[in-house]
Amino acid sequence: VRILDQRALPEAEEWLDCAGADDVRRAIRSLAVRGAPAIGIAAAYAMALAALRSEAGKPSALLADVDRAGRRLLRARPTAVNLGWAVTRVSGAARAAATGGADAVRAAAMDEARRIEADEERAMVAIGELGSTLIEDRANVLTHCNTGLLACGAGFGTALGAVVTAHRDGKEVHVWVDETRPVLQGARLTAWELQRWRVPMTLVADTAAGYLMATGRVDLVILGADRIAANGDVANKIGTYPLAVLAKEHGVPFYVAAPVSTVDLSTPTGAEIAIETRDPDEVSAPRGVRFAPEGTWALNPAFDVTPARLVTAIVTERGIVEPPFRAGLKRLLRTGKGAA
Amino acid sequence: VRILDQRALPEAEEWLDCAGADDVRRAIRSLAVRGAPAIGIAAAYAMALAALRSEAGKPSALLADVDRAGRRLLRARPTAVNLGWAVTRVSGAARAAATGGADAVRAAAMDEARRIEADEERAMVAIGELGSTLIEDRANVLTHCNTGLLACGAGFGTALGAVVTAHRDGKEVHVWVDETRPVLQGARLTAWELQRWRVPMTLVADTAAGYLMATGRVDLVILGADRIAANGDVANKIGTYPLAVLAKEHGVPFYVAAPVSTVDLSTPTGAEIAIETRDPDEVSAPRGVRFAPEGTWALNPAFDVTPARLVTAIVTERGIVEPPFRAGLKRLLRTGKGAA
Numbered sequence: 001v002r003i004l005d006q007r008a009l010p011e012a013e014e015w016l017d018c019a020g021a022d023d024v025r026r027a028i029r030s031l032a033v034r035g036a037p038a039i040g041i042a043a044a045y046a047m048a049l050a051a052l053r054s055e056a057g058k059p060s061a062l063l064a065d066v067d068r069a070g071r072r073l074l075r076a077r078p079t080a081v082n083l084g085w086a087v088t089r090v091s092g093a094a095r096a097a098a099t100g101g102a103d104a105v106r107a108a109a110m111d112e113a114r115r116i117e118a119d120e121e122r123a124m125v126a127i128g129e130l131g132s133t134l135i136e137d138r139a140n141v142l143t144h145c146n147t148g149l150l151a152c153g154a155g156f157g158t159a160l161g162a163v164v165t166a167h168r169d170g171k172e173v174h175v176w177v178d179e180t181r182p183v184l185q186g187a188r189l190t191a192w193e194l195q196r197w198r199v200p201m202t203l204v205a206d207t208a209a210g211y212l213m214a215t216g217r218v219d220l221v222i223l224g225a226d227r228i229a230a231n232g233d234v235a236n237k238i239g240t241y242p243l244a245v246l247a248k249e250h251g252v253p254f255y256v257a258a259p260v261s262t263v264d265l266s267t268p269t270g271a272e273i274a275i276e277t278r279d280p281d282e283v284s285a286p287r288g289v290r291f292a293p294e295g296t297w298a299l300n301p302a303f304d305v306t307p308a309r310l311v312t313a314i315v316t317e318r319g320i321v322e323p324p325f326r327a328g329l330k331r332l333l334r335t336g337k338g339a340a
Numbered sequence: 341v342r343i344l345d346q347r348a349l350p351e352a353e354e355w356l357d358c359a360g361a362d363d364v365r366r367a368i369r370s371l372a373v374r375g376a377p378a379i380g381i382a383a384a385y386a387m388a389l390a391a392l393r394s395e396a397g398k399p400s401a402l403l404a405d406v407d408r409a410g411r412r413l414l415r416a417r418p419t420a421v422n423l424g425w426a427v428t429r430v431s432g433a434a435r436a437a438a439t440g441g442a443d444a445v446r447a448a449a450m451d452e453a454r455r456i457e458a459d460e461e462r463a464m465v466a467i468g469e470l471g472s473t474l475i476e477d478r479a480n481v482l483t484h485c486n487t488g489l490l491a492c493g494a495g496f497g498t499a500l501g502a503v504v505t506a507h508r509d510g511k512e513v514h515v516w517v518d519e520t521r522p523v524l525q526g527a528r529l530t531a532w533e534l535q536r537w538r539v540p541m542t543l544v545a546d547t548a549a550g551y552l553m554a555t556g557r558v559d560l561v562i563l564g565a566d567r568i569a570a571n572g573d574v575a576n577k578i579g580t581y582p583l584a585v586l587a588k589e590h591g592v593p594f595y596v597a598a599p600v601s602t603v604d605l606s607t608p609t610g611a612e613i614a615i616e617t618r619d620p621d622e623v624s625a626p627r628g629v630r631f632a633p634e635g636t637w638a639l640n641p642a643f644d645v646t647p648a649r650l651v652t653a654i655v656t657e658r659g660i661v662e663p664p665f666r667a668g669l670k671r672l673l674r675t676g677k678g679a680a
Contacts, residue, residue: 179631181546184631191632192633203623206547207520207522207546208639210644211615211641239546242549242550245585245589246585289629291527291626292527292531293528298542298543300544
C-alpha cells in the first residue's frame with residue numbers, strides 16, 4: 001500500500017510504502033494520510049494487510065490477528081468515524097469467510113478493502129455532482145480545511161468536489177480558502193489542489209472569515225465532516241463551528257458534504273463525539289518553525305462540533321438532507337447503497 | 341528615538357535607532373512598532389524629530405517641514421486613529437509656538453511628544469486598574485492580538501493591562517492567548533509578555549475560540565481597539581469580529597479596552613473606517629516560511645469592524661462606557677483630560 005505523504009505537501013510529493021497494518025496506523029496517526037474518507041480507505045487496506053501478513057494457519061487465529069490490528073487502528077484517531085466503519089466492514093467480511101479457510105479470509109479482507117475504495121470513489125463523484133447544484137454561477141465559496149482528492153482518496157473530494165465539479169461544469173466559481181490553523185490543510189493542501197484544477201481562489205487567514213462575510217463576499221460555506229451524529233450535529237476540523245455561527249449571523253448558507261460512511265447513528269448528538277487533542281507544537285511551532293516563545297504551553301483541539309441548527313443541508317452520495325436531520329439521516333442510511 | 345523592533349520578537353530583542361521622522365514612519369509601516377497607542381507615541385516623536393532635524397530658520401518654513409512629515413506619517417497606516425491624533429496634537433503645539441521663533445517651535449514639538457507619552461502612560465495604568473475590576477477571581481480570559489506594554493509603550497497595556505493588573509492584585513487569572521494570524525502578535529508578543537509577568541496562559545490557534553466558548557472555558561473576552569467610531573463600532577485586529585459574534589452566541593461578556601485617543605468622534609460608524617490591506621506574504625509565508633504553494637494569491641485585511649451591539653463595555657482611562665455608546669463616548673471626550 002502506497003500513501004502520498006500529505007505532511008510533505010506542498011513542498012514535496014513523497015510516498016510512503018506501508019508493508020503492514022502498523023505502518024498504515026502510523027501514517028494515519030501522524031497525518032501523513034488524513035481526511036475522514038481517506039482515513040477510512042487507508043484503514044480498510046490496513047486491515048487487509050493485517051490479514052495478508054498474518055502467518056496464522058487457522059481462520060480463528062487469523063481473525064484474532066485482524067481484530068487486534070483493528071483495535072490498534074481504532075486508537076490512532078478518535079474523531080473520524082470512517083476509521084471504525086472501515087475496520088468493522090473488513091473485519092465482518094473476513095469473519096463471514098472463515099468457513100472457507102484462512103486464504104478465503106485473506107481474500108475476503110482484501111476484496112472488502114477494494115470494495116470500500118470503489119464505493120467511496122463512486123460516493124465522491126456523486127457528492128461532487130449533487131453538491132455542485134448548490135453552487136450558483138459567479139458564487140464566492142468559502143471552505144475550510146481540505147476536503148479534496150487528498151482527503152478522500154478519490155474523485156475531487158466532498159466539499160471541494162462540489163466546487164471543482166461546479167467549475168468544470170463551466171460555472172464561474174471563486175474559492176476563499178481558509179488556511180486552517182494549526183495544521184494548515186487549507187494553505188498547503190486545498191490551495192495545492194485548486195491550483196491543479198485551475199479553480200480561481202484566494203487564501204485567507206482563518207481570522208478573516210468574519211470580515212469577508214460582513215463585507216458581502218461569501219455566498220456560501222461548504223466543508224466536510226469527520227463525524228455526523230444522529231441528530232445532524234457535525235464534528236469537523238477546528239474552526240468549523242465559528243464559521244457556522246458567522247454564516248448564521250449573515251444569512252449565508254452553510255453546507256456540509258460527506259459520504260454516508262461519515263454518518264454515525266450510534267452517536268446521538270455532538271456532545272458524545274470524542275474530540276482529539278493533538279501535540280501543542282502544531283500550534284506553537286508549525287512546520288518546525290517556532291512562533292511562540294520557548295516554554296509556551298498550547299492547547300490543540302483538532303475538531304469542534306457544529307450544532308445541527310446551524311447547518312443548512314448535508315450533502316451525501318445518496319442525496320441532500322435538509323432539517324430535520326434526525327429523520328432525514330435515518331432514512332438515508334436505511335435506503336442502502338444503490339439509492340443515489 | 342529608539343524603538344524595540346517587534347518583528348524580531350520573541351526570538352531576539354533588537355532595537356532600531358530612528359534618526360529622523362522617516363525612520364519612524366518606516367518602523368510604523370513595517371510593524372516594528374505596532375499597537376494603536378504605541379503608534380501614536382511613535383508618531384508624536386517622529387513629528388518632534390521632524391522639527392528638530394529641519395534646517396529651516398523661519399517658523400513658517402519649519403512648520404511646513406513638520407506638516408510634510410505629518411502627511412507622510414498619516415499614510416503609513418490607515419486604521420489606527422492614534423496616528424492622526426498624535427500628528428494633529430504635535431502639529432498644533434508647534435503652530436501655537438510659532439510666534440516665539442523656530443527654536444520655540446522645536447521645543448514645543450518635543451514637549452508635546454513627551455506630554456503625549458506621559459499622558460498615555462497614565463492612561464494605560466488607569467485602564468489596567470479599571471479593566472481589572474471586570475475580571476473576577478479564577479476567570480478564564482480570552483484575548484486577541486497584543487495589547488500589552490509592546491502595543492502601548494507604557495504600563496502593562498490596555499486589555500492585557502487589565503489582565504496583568506488583576507493577576508498582580510492576587511486574582512487567579514488564566515489567559516487564552518489567540519495566536520492572531522497572520523502576524524502572530526498573540527503567539528509572539530502576548531505570550532512573551534505574559535511569560536515575563538508570570539501570568540498563567542495557554543496559547544491556542546484562532547480557530548479554537550468557538551470550541552473554548554462552547555465547552556464553557558471562557559468567562560470573558562477583552563481586547564484592544566485601533567479606532568472606535570462615534571457610535572461605538574470598533575475596528576480592531578482581524579479576527580476580533582468573529583470573537584464578538586461567538587461571545588454573543590455564548591453570553592460571554594465582550595470588553596474593549598483602549599485609551600480615549602482611540603475614540604474618533606469624527607468617524608460616525610464602523611462603515612467609514614478604512615481597513616488596511618497588507619502584504620499577501622504575511623498570510624502565505626509567515627516569518628519567511630512558505631506555507632502555501634508558490635503563486636498562491638492571498639487577501640490580507642489587517643482589521644475588521646465589530647458592531648457596537650456586540651460590545652458589552654468599552655474601558656477607557658476616564659471610565660467604563662456601557663451602551664448606548666454614542667452618548668457615553670461623547671460625554672467621555674467632553675470631560676477633558678483629568679476626569680479619570
